[in-house]
Amino acid sequence: MNTQDGGHHDAAVDALAAREYETAGNRYTRGGRRVLADPREGLDPFAPDEKGWIGQGLQQLLAATVAYRVAGVDGRATQRAVEGIAATRDFQRVLDAPGQGACLAEFVADFRVAGGLDGAEAAYDDAAARYAAAADAIDSPQALATTPLFGAAAATIKQVARGQANGEIAIQWEDLHGSDPARAGDFLAHRARFKRQRFAGLVEKAVADGHLAAPRGTTEYGNETHRCPNCGSTDVNWAGTDVLCMRCSTPTEQI
Numbered sequence: 513m514n515t516q517d518g519g520h521h522d523a524a525v526d527a528l529a530a531r532e533y534e535t536a537g538n539r540y541t542r543g544g545r546r547v548l549a550d551p552r553e554g555l556d557p558f559a560p561d562e563k564g565w566i567g568q569g570l571q572q573l574l575a576a577t578v579a580y581r582v583a584g585v586d587g588r589a590t591q592r593a594v595e596g597i598a599a600t601r602d603f604q605r606v607l608d609a610p611g612q613g614a615c616l617a618e619f620v621a622d623f624r625v626a627g628g629l630d631g632a633e634a635a636y637d638d639a640a641a642r643y644a645a646a647a648d649a650i651d652s653p654q655a656l657a658t659t660p661l662f663g664a665a666a667a668t669i670k671q672v673a674r675g676q677a678n679g680e681i682a683i684q685w686e687d688l689h690g691s692d693p694a695r696a697g698d699f700l701a702h703r704a705r706f707k708r709q710r711f712a713g714l715v716e717k718a719v720a721d722g723h724l725a726a727p728r729g730t731t732e733y734g735n736e737t738h739r740c741p742n743c744g745s746t747d748v749n750w751a752g753t754d755v756l757c758m759r760c761s762t763p764t765e766q767i
Contacts, residue, residue, distance in 0.1 A: 514660065515551045515568045517543035524575070525752030528726045529763050533583035536724070537576040541592060544572030548599055562609045564661025570600055570619050571664035577626035578672060578715060582724045586628065593627020610649035611656050611700060614642035618665050618704050625711045626668070636708035640701040647697030654693050657700065667727065669707060672714045675725030679749065679758040683710075726751045726761040738764035 520543030527536035547569030551557055557566050573596040580589035600619045607616065621635035650656060666688055673682035688706055690699035718724050729751035738748050740757035747758040754763045 515547045537579035540572045540576035567661035567664030593623040596623040636704045639704035643701040644697040650696040653696040653699045671727045
């Protein structure tokens with residue numbers, strides 16, 4: 513991570529690899545709270561920030577919510593979703609660059625989905641409307657969409673989806689964003705519309721399967737020194753503190 517999370521994100525990924533999903537939720541929670549309190553050296557979380565580094569803290573709380581759902585501890589998932597919504601709304605008073613409020617509204621909707629709360633569809637509609645309202649003030653929606661805040665808001669749906677796609681990248685940039693960046697509002701609102709259609713189904717499938725994949729890090733196909741003891745693949749993913757199977761997120765063995 514690019515933020516000061518005390519190593520909890522990597523520990524959460526290690527727990528995912530061990531199929532210890534409640535532990536993963538705990539470590540994501542601890543990491544998220546640390547980032548929200550002290551995101552980067554010299555950066556006040558309650559000061560405007562055009563990059564939106566606190567998004568990485570919100571993302572860890574969102575990943576924690578999904579991990580708790582997969583672990584079957586729904587009460588904690590609900591609590592984490594409520595916590596995430598409260599934190600996100602608090603930061604809507606702080607992050608005031610064009611489009612940031614809409615991205616935070618997108619996070620609110622994501623928390624509602626991940627926690628199994630009511631109101632997710634209306635929350636996504638609100639995010640889309642906010643993007644439309646901010647359109648004239650956004651100079652480059654493509655540049656905005658690559659900032660840490662927006663990257664963090666896209667990370668969890670990508671993580672959940674890859675676990676249902678044999679470890680491949682299941683959601684591309686083109687899936688999340690509109691086709692014409694000259695129409696900034698539509699270009700960014702497509703994120704909310706896409707998630708409205710897809711995120712709930714992906715989360716429910718992860719819960720039904722009892723599996724949440726590790727996020728995709730640096731990958732290599734046909735690695736010559738590592739093999740998965742679970743599925744036999746030699747396609748690897750450097751994530752957390754270990755070399756994981758790209759296909760099933762199991763820690764690999766050296767060969």
